[in-house]
Amino acid sequence: PANKKLLVLPGDGIGPEVMREVRRVVDWMDRRRHVSFSIEEGLVGGAAIDAEGHPCPDSTVEKALRADAVLFGSVGGPKWDSLPFENRPELGILRLRKDLGLFANLRPAIVWAPLAQASSLKADLVSGLDLMIVRESTGGIYFGEPRGIETLPNGMRRGYDTESYTEEEIARVARIAFELARKRQNKLTSVEKANVMQSGRFWREVVTSVGRSEFPEVELSHMYADNCAMQLASRPKQFDVILASNLFGDLLSDLAAAVTGSLGMLPSATLGAPDSSGRRHALYEPIHGSAPDIAGRGIANPCAQILSFAMLLRWSFGMEEDARLIENAVEKVLAGGLRTADIMVPGAARVGTSVMGEAVVREL
Amino acid sequence: PANKKLLVLPGDGIGPEVMREVRRVVDWMDRRRHVSFSIEEGLVGGAAIDAEGHPCPDSTVEKALRADAVLFGSVGGPKWDSLPFENRPELGILRLRKDLGLFANLRPAIVWAPLAQASSLKADLVSGLDLMIVRESTGGIYFGEPRGIETLPNGMRRGYDTESYTEEEIARVARIAFELARKRQNKLTSVEKANVMQSGRFWREVVTSVGRSEFPEVELSHMYADNCAMQLASRPKQFDVILASNLFGDLLSDLAAAVTGSLGMLPSATLGAPDSSGRRHALYEPIHGSAPDIAGRGIANPCAQILSFAMLLRWSFGMEEDARLIENAVEKVLAGGLRTADIMVPGAARVGTSVMGEAVVREL
Ligand SMILES: CC(C)[C@H](C(=O)O)[C@@H](O)C(=O)O
Ligand SMILES: CC(C)[C@H](C(=O)O)[C@@H](O)C(=O)O
Numbered sequence: 215p216a217n218k219k220l221l222v223l224p225g226d227g228i229g230p231e232v233m234r235e236v237r238r239v240v241d242w243m244d245r246r247r248h249v250s251f252s253i254e255e256g257l258v259g260g261a262a263i264d265a266e267g268h269p270c271p272d273s274t275v276e277k278a279l280r281a282d283a284v285l286f287g288s289v290g291g292p293k294w295d296s297l298p299f300e301n302r303p304e305l306g307i308l309r310l311r312k313d314l315g316l317f318a319n320l321r322p323a324i325v326w327a328p329l330a331q332a333s334s335l336k337a338d339l340v341s342g343l344d345l346m347i348v349r350e351s352t353g354g355i356y357f358g359e360p361r362g363i364e365t366l367p368n369g370m371r372r373g374y375d376t377e378s379y380t381e382e383e384i385a386r387v388a389r390i391a392f393e394l395a396r397k398r399q400n401k402l403t404s405v406e407k408a409n410v411m412q413s414g415r416f417w418r419e420v421v422t423s424v425g426r427s428e429f430p431e432v433e434l435s436h437m438y439a440d441n442c443a444m445q446l447a448s449r450p451k452q453f454d455v456i457l458a459s460n461l462f463g464d465l466l467s468d469l470a471a472a473v474t475g476s477l478g479m480l481p482s483a484t485l486g487a488p489d490s491s492g493r494r495h496a497l498y499e500p501i502h503g504s505a506p507d508i509a510g511r512g513i514a515n516p517c518a519q520i521l522s523f524a525m526l527l528r529w530s531f532g533m534e535e536d537a538r539l540i541e542n543a544v545e546k547v548l549a550g551g552l553r554t555a556d557i558m559v560p561g562a563a564r565v566g567t568s569v570m571g572e573a574v575v576r577e578l
Numbered sequence: 579p580a581n582k583k584l585l586v587l588p589g590d591g592i593g594p595e596v597m598r599e600v601r602r603v604v605d606w607m608d609r610r611r612h613v614s615f616s617i618e619e620g621l622v623g624g625a626a627i628d629a630e631g632h633p634c635p636d637s638t639v640e641k642a643l644r645a646d647a648v649l650f651g652s653v654g655g656p657k658w659d660s661l662p663f664e665n666r667p668e669l670g671i672l673r674l675r676k677d678l679g680l681f682a683n684l685r686p687a688i689v690w691a692p693l694a695q696a697s698s699l700k701a702d703l704v705s706g707l708d709l710m711i712v713r714e715s716t717g718g719i720y721f722g723e724p725r726g727i728e729t730l731p732n733g734m735r736r737g738y739d740t741e742s743y744t745e746e747e748i749a750r751v752a753r754i755a756f757e758l759a760r761k762r763q764n765k766l767t768s769v770e771k772a773n774v775m776q777s778g779r780f781w782r783e784v785v786t787s788v789g790r791s792e793f794p795e796v797e798l799s800h801m802y803a804d805n806c807a808m809q810l811a812s813r814p815k816q817f818d819v820i821l822a823s824n825l826f827g828d829l830l831s832d833l834a835a836a837v838t839g840s841l842g843m844l845p846s847a848t849l850g851a852p853d854s855s856g857r858r859h860a861l862y863e864p865i866h867g868s869a870p871d872i873a874g875r876g877i878a879n880p881c882a883q884i885l886s887f888a889m890l891l892r893w894s895f896g897m898e899e900d901a902r903l904i905e906n907a908v909e910k911v912l913a914g915g916l917r918t919a920d921i922m923v924p925g926a927a928r929v930g931t932s933v934m935g936e937a938v939v940r941e942l
Binding site: 299302304308334335336339355356358361362363366370371372373374375376377378379380381382407409410411412413414415416417439440441443444445446447448449461462464465466468469471472473475477 | 663666668672698699700703719720722725726727730734735736737738739740741742743744745746771773774775776777778779780781803804805807808809810811812813825826828829830832833835836837839841
């Protein structure tokens, strides 16, 4: 029965190409696993600007609110680079996060065994790496008011933003991070600049108190954001789960992704709060961008988008077994020596987007 | 003639130990180069809290204002970790930056040829690395008002800070970065999050206009902070000079330092604006911290502190030749195989702080 409602938002650049490969996986599930999805498509980013004049039209938000889960591609490209701030493709994803209340951005940084050599770091420092960054994603300086560019009474201009977190905003994302840690190595590192920021001091206080009262068994430590950046670049395997604000999480999760050396392999999930029936809004997207330089050439790596779909099965539908099946299929394809250009190594077989996608389905 | 007034602030942890080795270098200059310094000492950080109840007593600020240059060690340690926000050792350095108007923090990230193996990155990605990060250091979210922790009318608590930059604050630090780029590879990368922050948009606008009108020959590019973190961890050699706000500069300069693999080797300078006679306040410090875990054991690496003194000679006194002499001496000592514990490799000779310091003086 088609009871699982998916909204697919391919977006711009390589988004549509890699999304096509996910459709093959969905078809396979339909045939072999007897799970069927009712799939709607929507517009977002530059594609939505071109068609409807807005990077995230109301119709897309409405579809997203009705869906059980959103599978997102990527947005942006040179075509829209000179648009004014209020109308950039990026606002597509920012509005979806905000309007769907998707406050917890889960960003795994995993080094797949066959790809340890792809990292810029020495292989022994990253092989087996498996960390999870939980980034707050509807608050902080991304949305804080007041913000703007203004002329002061003395004629001087200034630009300003507000970093602001309420207790509840910190506590709810902290709970997600603690819960994840509990299912993993039981270690949570909370990151801020409590030494220079008041919001950082407050962040540390709230996380500490949530830990003490609700997760006393999880080993909690605190780290300044500058130190965390250093540690990620030098000894990334010391971490299990990292919790950070929207802004620090943005930098640190991209850094962790770079450390793995295979951006084209990394998915992410962004979750909202469960309602009384346990349903929650959720959006899944690869962490790579729209890669306009290689778009339309059929060479993009579809794995991150396929693995985002696996995360969707796990987090939105509790389909752990199916998620694993897909992840294992991807790993086998890599172990078999197939590589898209971004993860190419000497001796491997270089393939394009669709051969890679087909190979994953064949493994399945 | 003792016309060069230095204020030495050893601070906490390994600060006093490594500063002792600088004194040997100063003595050598006195004897061989006939340059003499009149040196005053002052209290800062935990040491100042213990002696005078404040991490940066007025007496220290007054001495610093009178000095031609400040040589700073490092501050902080577990003893003072539980002090209230307003009285932490870190405020020592923050107050000095602010009260002396030291708005441009210059953080070189250099890989010394004999140390390329020390990096967590593959040697070919970092060998020959020589980049400079210019970090704004008296503005932004470090000092922006309003800030605090408050209880809202609805009973909810929140913590908040303000990121704020005036045109002049951005322009003056941008000029320093452009000037540096002009003396180097002529390439400046300005970093912000113009896609989500208003202050970032403004930052980009002001830097662009300073570049256009005053440094048209410097190749200017703009990069989002998250992307910059990724690029530093994967292809650091693409950069020449990086310009960033106080907060982004904090993370990115520490990240760049970690990428070199030898934190114990990296100095920094923080400069104010020149007055009408060309004099400027300036402070020099190693980028490593007070390292309380190894303090007092005589094993700390004194090179970063010695190299901070070399930067001081170059930037505050225009003594380029002497600065080079010291830098070359350090490089020769490394090439000769001496290593402190932090940069130890198999086959090298492990030495302590004072043997390392003596070796540098012997090379001189
Ligand atoms: C597209 C952009 C606004 C976004 C962000 O900064 O959050 C991106 O970098 C991300 O991490 O999802
Ligand atoms: C000590 C601390 C306040 C400081 C900072 O965050 O600026 C340090 O990390 C630095 O980079 O000098």
